[in-house]
Amino acid sequence: MGIINQLIGIPELASEHGELVDLMLEVVHWFMLLLFVGWSIFFFYVLIRYHRSNNKVANYEGVTGHASTHLEIGVVIVEAILLLGFAFPLWAQRVDQVPVGDDVVKVRAVGEKFAWSFHYPGPDGVFGLVDHHLISGTNPVGLDKEDPNAADDFIARNELVLPLGKKVVISITSKDVIHNLALVPMRISHDATPGVTTTIWFKPTKMSSPEGWDIICGQLCGPGHALMKAKLHVRTPDAYAEWFKENSPTPAAPAAEATESAAQ
Template sequence: MGELLGLPIQASEHAPEIDEMIVLIHWLMAVLFVGWGTFYVYTLIRFRASANPKADYTGVTSHTSSYLEIGVAVIEAVLLIGFAVPAWAHRVNDIPPEEEATVVNVIGKQFEWISHYPGPDGRWGRRDISLITPTNNIGLDRSDPNGADDIVSINQLNLPINKPVIVNLSSQDVIHSFGIAEMRVKQDAVPGLQIPVWWVPNVLGQFEVNCSQLCGLGHYRMRGFVTIMEQDEYDAWLEEEASFLTGN
């Protein structure tokens, strides 16, 4: 079924779980489609005008249709309570400890994704809206000792493989939607909110980051890339970028 649906490759630990849910829901939709379609065809034939030339003011006295509607409602409730709510709690709310994860701030802005890393010291530099300029698009205070080695990149997100990632997602202007299809990751970026989204990438390579929410005339070109690399390669990249920033 997954191949029939044309799902992209699975590049995160939770991707198989998401795909299983997608396949299950499509099978249930297929059953509902056949069931309701059969019922509609039966209704059209059973109550056609040629077979019922005289109106029957009593109508249908059977409660079969009511039972069917109740059955569908029960199935949908089971899906919601038994699958959707636990899946949401596991996938969204069970955020791993920051000490065990790679933490990055990602800011959506018309029409780019800005990645902000705390640098090798693991401390975030101060940000202030008054410091925003064409060359400092997140208002990072480089005079703050904690911000001297902070790394900022545009439309490029580098992450180590097989390690939890926590992206603190926000927006500077309008609602955007951070999406990586291969990793089954999607979360709206809302102005005024910082929303954590986490996953564990498990496939090396480069993948596209899309904006899945219409955000203006340049929405079509709001895309970035996430590169998954080995841990030692990621550490070397952090050190190289920090050395360039601090002049060491």
């Protein structure tokens, strides 16, 4: 976990890639500490070395060597290598290689003032069409019930339930203003922007407690922002399958009545 991470009280970790995020936090803090100590030592050295009592006459010539120029070019080269050689490929891995397949859990997260709707595609694994003209009190994401793919879809209000150890892909959008789906234990968050769908993915590696983890809105979105809380539950694959089956309407029944979570 790391000494500094422990010191700053890092929240519980529950995702696969999150270990790397925490490692990066730890390493970056150690670098900051090193820089702070190094520059502080240099600062006091300069204060004493160039104190007025040691230098009665000002030196108007300054530095004549090229060491600092070479040093700066070196810094630029190292930073370019870090950015092009490491940061860009790693970022591309996260944003371009979204997992696909039958084993992947797909959810749509739709933010609104001030709640989250989690749209599950049902047993067919295909999301029904949505249309913002159809949004109503009982149809929070505007699911088109005429679409055959929508028949088994369901919406969990303020409750995101996921299975342990499976890759999860969440498509995020918003109905009104910019929100942010912040899944802190998963070490991932992303803006929910109206008119735009963005995708995040991760793999939960830890079960949640029965109360679940808090999902918070990471963008100041209005007077109810602080109350825009939902719950994240990670359950065993069997318990998840049971919950999923319980909530999936049979195609004959009316689709996608919002299930109200106990948290509300």
